[in-house]
Amino acid sequence: MPPSRHKPEDPTLPRYRSLADALRQTIERGELADNSALPSERDIAEAHAVSRDTVRKAVRYLEERGVIYSDQGRGTFVAPALVRRMSRFLDSFSQDTGARGDVPGQQIVAIETTAASMAIAGLLGIAPGHALIRIKRIRTVNGAMVGLQDAHLVAVPGLAVDRAALDKAGSLYKLLAEGFGIVPAEAIENLCAAPADSDDAALLKVERGSPLLVCERVTFSERRQPIEYCLMKYLPSYRYSARVSKHSFQN
Amino acid sequence: MPPSRHKPEDPTLPRYRSLADALRQTIERGELADNSALPSERDIAEAHAVSRDTVRKAVRYLEERGVIYSDQGRGTFVAPALVRRMSRFLDSFSQDTGARGDVPGQQIVAIETTAASMAIAGLLGIAPGHALIRIKRIRTVNGAMVGLQDAHLVAVPGLAVDRAALDKAGSLYKLLAEGFGIVPAEAIENLCAAPADSDDAALLKVERGSPLLVCERVTFSERRQPIEYCLMKYLPSYRYSARVSKHSFQN
């Protein structure tokens, strides 16, 4: 058994993840220009004393995240910075904007218990009238208002959300994860434009009828149980970003 | 060598893809309920006379598309229909709406050659003033107007787009692929709400200032060369859908 000189920072991290992190760092350090070729998978395997299959896992991991791309028969290449920086992930508003170097904030408008309407019940796969915890907030970035979030949590025994706990956690998802072990794994989102109604206008301090970006989200737990329905309305200053890849399509 | 009863419809399709298609069909036929467990990977491997690794590739393929999900130590399960039907893919407007059973259409407003502004040049990684082919269209679904698309193609030798060819192909991406071998592989998108300006208002027959969903897209070829910048403005009736997964995030 050849002694591996590979020293994973986190001993629990699988080898292909360590390798992927190492490769990503090499790229982000600027040692490889955009669209330049990485060493071949066989060379990387030898250099890091791992099997080629492990290299392929690392390569695939980075490819899914838009960091590199492979061409059969040609090689593997560094994705242009514009693509590399982009990756759409399920994340709380707080982490999402935090990752851009901005400071997220919130003003809690209301927390109340309600009953699910037919529309929301249908989306969440629960019975109409099922208890929901509704959390309405104004979101801010660097102190400036950017939009409203109206979350409807599926009430489950033991789940309780109050102002103090939410303020302390700063993020609803963080509170759910750390306080109740509820971890979002997947979500579907639906976006469209819509005019501000009187409530929106009052809260966001814009005129009634002015344009808002409306995003509806249904979030699922790791076991694909519906967690929440969230209706978000953002001012025009807010940007929603996505990376779309051909591989997501079936051919 | 045990005789495999597996008969791939397309002989060029890799085994894991055939297997994935077979599994997907089993699910879509309704033989497996939402959140019910699939057979274990080892059982599937034996049943289909392939190695477990091939099964894992098929499982992963479907997992990425939101069709199934795996839990370590528990098993692999059918994703709920709501998630299953959702997958965001890079596609032409035509295929995108066609996949929903609607009939896409277009009215070509203008096709002209322009010079890249600094803003667009920066996004596309080309020099300001570089030639662009601008294609402005009104998009329709089932005959009803849904929005505007203003595409700016990076001009390359031999590339020519005219009304007749575009009308015939029906889709710009189809024309690019079949006519010029230019195949989009990846794109980044940026969405926000904005009020209609006078041009938008006139073309879309709405009032000036009424809300539109604005989507900016930069598309890249398989070799990550910028292909186009496209500015899209949609009426509130248009829905943009996305599936967001935790796996896209780095932890």
Add this chain to the structure above:
DNA sequence: TAGTGGTCTAGACCACTCG
């Protein structure tokens, strides 16, 4: 023709879940 990524195999061990 040489080198690349893409697929496939057979086997091993680990981490996790659950009865």
Add this chain to the structure above:
DNA sequence: GAGTGGTCTAGACCACTAG
């Protein structure tokens, strides 16, 4: 403890690209 998915290996062959 039995069964599951997750990782890893070593080797093989294929499909494709390029000089």
